Amino acid sequence: MVFLFIVIPLLVAAFLPLIGKFSKKLIPDVLTNAALAFLLFNSILLVKPVFNQGSVVQNVNWFGEKINLQIALDGFNLFMLFTISLVSLGISLFSIDYLEHYGYKANFYALLLVMIAGMNGLVLVPDLFSIYLFMEVAAVASYALVAFGLGSDELEASFKYLMLSVVASAFVLLSITIIFGLTGSLNFQAVAQALQDLNARYVVGVCVAFFIMGFGLKAALVPFHAWLPDAHPSAPAPISAMLSGLLIKVSGIYALFRIVYSVIGMTPVLSQVLMAMGTISLVVAAFLALGQKDIKRMLAYSSISQVGYIVLGLALGTPLGIAGGLFHLFNHAVAKGLLFLNSGSIQHITGTRNLDELGGLGKLVPITAGTNLVGALSITGVPPLAGFWSKLIIIIALIQAKQFGYALVAILASILTLWYYLLIQRKAFFGKTNPKWLHLKEAPFWMSAANVILALICILVGIFFTPVFKTWISPAAEALAQGIQHVLMWGI
Amino acid sequence: MVIQTLLLCGLIIFSGLAIIFKDLLKAALSLAVASLCLGIIFFRLGAPYAGVFEISVVAGLITVLFILTIALTKKEREIKEANLTRIAFPLFFILFLIIDGLVMKSLLQKVPALPSEPEAGIFGEVLWKQRTFDLVAQIGVILAGVLAVLALFRKKEDEKDE
Numbered sequence: 001m002v003f004l005f006i007v008i009p010l011l012v013a014a015f016l017p018l019i020g021k022f023s024k025k026l027i028p029d030v031l032t033n034a035a036l037a038f039l040l041f042n043s044i045l046l047v048k049p050v051f052n053q054g055s056v057v058q059n060v061n062w063f064g065e066k067i068n069l070q071i072a073l074d075g076f077n078l079f080m081l082f083t084i085s086l087v088s089l090g091i092s093l094f095s096i097d098y099l100e101h102y103g104y105k106a107n108f109y110a111l112l113l114v115m116i117a118g119m120n121g122l123v124l125v126p127d128l129f130s131i132y133l134f135m136e137v138a139a140v141a142s143y144a145l146v147a148f149g150l151g152s153d154e155l156e157a158s159f160k161y162l163m164l165s166v167v168a169s170a171f172v173l174l175s176i177t178i179i180f181g182l183t184g185s186l187n188f189q190a191v192a193q194a195l196q197d198l199n200a201r202y203v204v205g206v207c208v209a210f211f212i213m214g215f216g217l218k219a220a221l222v223p224f225h226a227w228l229p230d231a232h233p234s235a236p237a238p239i240s241a242m243l244s245g246l247l248i249k250v251s252g253i254y255a256l257f258r259i260v261y262s263v264i265g266m267t268p269v270l271s272q273v274l275m276a277m278g279t280i281s282l283v284v285a286a287f288l289a290l291g292q293k294d295i296k297r298m299l300a301y302s303s304i305s306q307v308g309y310i311v312l313g314l315a316l317g318t319p320l321g322i323a324g325g326l327f328h329l330f331n332h333a334v335a336k337g338l339l340f341l342n343s344g345s346i347q348h349i350t351g352t353r354n355l356d357e358l359g360g361l362g363k364l365v366p367i368t369a370g371t372n373l374v375g376a377l378s379i380t381g382v383p384p385l386a387g388f389w390s391k392l393i394i395i396i397a398l399i400q401a402k403q404f405g406y407a408l409v410a411i412l413a414s415i416l417t418l419w420y421y422l423l424i425q426r427k428a429f430f431g432k433t434n435p436k437w438l439h440l441k442e443a444p445f446w447m448s449a450a451n452v453i454l455a456l457i458c459i460l461v462g463i464f465f466t467p468v469f470k471t472w473i474s475p476a477a478e479a480l481a482q483g484i485q486h487v488l489m490w491g492i
Numbered sequence: 493m494v495i496q497t498l499l500l501c502g503l504i505i506f507s508g509l510a511i512i513f514k515d516l517l518k519a520a521l522s523l524a525v526a527s528l529c530l531g532i533i534f535f536r537l538g539a540p541y542a543g544v545f546e547i548s549v550v551a552g553l554i555t556v557l558f559i560l561t562i563a564l565t566k567k568e569r570e571i572k573e574a575n576l577t578r579i580a581f582p583l584f585f586i587l588f589l590i591i592d593g594l595v596m597k598s599l600l601q602k603v604p605a606l607p608s609e610p611e612a613g614i615f616g617e618v619l620w621k622q623r624t625f626d627l628v629a630q631i632g633v634i635l636a637g638v639l640a641v642l643a644l645f646r647k648k649e650d651e652k653d654e
Contacts, residue, residue, distance in 0.1 A: 017642060107642050114639060115636075127625060130625040130626055130629060133629035133633070141636040147644055150644065
């Protein structure tokens with residue numbers, strides 16, 4: 001049942017602090033991972049009905065009486081649910097060993113689950129105001145998780161993130177208010193229909209500008225990216241992976257493109273504005289990543305750059321472009337999740353994230369080094385890994401749409417990406433081993449296992465690219481490409 | 493119209509004062525007055541439920557919590573604010589008001605009247621039958637807030653125990 005994507009994480013999160021009083025480690029570990037595994041299984045079970053019917057609208061009954069909890073599931077949000085469940089399961093497996101030195105596992109897992117419930121809710125609701133509310137659920141949990149270590153860096157980063165995120169939320173709320181004033185409704189379908197009938201181009205234009213500012217800040221698109229390079233590296237590694245891998249995509253990319261495609265309707269001008277923003281992000285952030293010495297900071301800038309690719313593909317508006325953007329969203333979520341977890345392993349093993357202090361770790365910690373290489377090559381776009389296909393599709397879509405300039409920039413930025421990822425490889429894993437690292441041991445079992453699972457997904461999705469594309473990406477891209485018509489068919 | 497304008501001016505002035513005041517107590521009280529103005533505006537615009545919540549929760553409950561917290565905090569050392577921030581905020585505020593006035597003046601003429609009656613139906617019906625998802629999300633926000641307090645104030649408790 002679709003509603004379980006919101007209820008299960010919230011229920012488990014509510015009981016975890018109590019359970020944590022009796023069992024500090026085992027039960028919180030098992031319960032959280034079991035809940036996330038169930039959500040992943042549930043998302044796989046839903047493929048068939050969505051594939052056959054196009055979209056599934058579900059009503060929730062409370063003791064036989066119908067209450068107003070309607071969920072519309074289509075290819076796009078099912079794809080997002082699957083991505084969220086898969087990456088979060090990898091992250092929670094990693095947390096089993098990683099959180100040993102933080103303690104307070106039950107509280108950590110509870111906040112993580114609330115964040116996941118918020119993201120799932122945001123993805124599932126067909127209502128503008130509910131999107132805002134679930135965005136806040138995920139955001140409030142993420143502020144606390146960024147500051148979880150309680151160090152001054154973490155607290156400062158969390159405060160900066162909170163301040164900028166509140167500005168983003170204010171813009172989103174303002175835009176929703178104007179749309180409600182215009183149409184008298186908040187439901188996707190009613191708003192889409194009312195905006196079609198109304199002739200209020202300028203007002204809608206202002207709303208879209210506010211949405212771009214708000215969701216652009218959440219997605220950390222340049223020039224709204226200032227908070228991300230501070231917040232993501234300061235957080236504990238699993239949270240960096242959650243934020244970079246999932247939250248910026250759900251709160252930023254999903255919300256923006258769902259509203260733009262399914263409620264307001266994509267226009268050529270809007271497409272050009274978003275493509276320009278995506279391109280600026282992918283180039284500027286790639287250059288900024290080059291100068292970083294802290295692995296996590298470099299990865300954070302890389303996230304901004306890769307979000308640029310996703311926006312470029314999605315904003316292009318052709319079915320192939322949208323498919324490429326969504327596929328890159330999935331690949332980046334998995335590979336960046338892996339790389340942030342991996343940086344957590346490196347910090348756990350050596351106690352530092354500074355690239356200048358590392359060197360020659362490849363022979364000493366082969367699993368960490370190997371999985372890092374797979375993640376880096378996948379994001380860079382080296383065949384046959386998953387990231388290669390998504391970047392290739394985006395570039396082919398740009399060439400098909402005769403956007404040769406954008407295609408050229410996308411290719412050149414990919415070379416920059418390869419450059420800074422090779423820098424990580426050379427400085428951390430290859431070269432002469434620093435004598436002080438000679439006693440190092442590989443990361444604990446669950447940390448290595450999570451890294452290996454995510455690395456295997458990067459490899460397997462690359463090899464079995466066709467079935468993955470047909471099952472998950474094509475239905476999602478179709479749902480978006482149909483635009484407003486798709487939402488009008490829901491019959492809510 | 494005159495009362496409405498006065499209330500709107502009061503809302504803007506007291507919101508601005510809440511940011512400008514360096515004394516936290518004065519800032520909290522300014523915020524309370526601002527939200528009182530907003531609550532009255534809600535009543536006058538035909539949104540009594542929003543008005544009740546604004547006045548009771550934001551102007552009342554939250555102000556009490558702010559004042560309690562301020563009373564429990566010790567003054568340790570002065571944190572000097574950069575001069576730039578003190579000048580920048582009022583400047584941006586005035587600039588925003590001018591742009592807002594110009595944009596909204598032209599925009600509002602183009603906004604058609606709201607098609608449906610605001611807050612149609614009784615309160616319970618609106619909350620339980622029309623906005624049920626929002627209730628679920630609010631439970632999520634409250635849960636996140638409680639868990640955040642539990643997680644972020646944990647070390648202090650440990651030190652006390654020791």
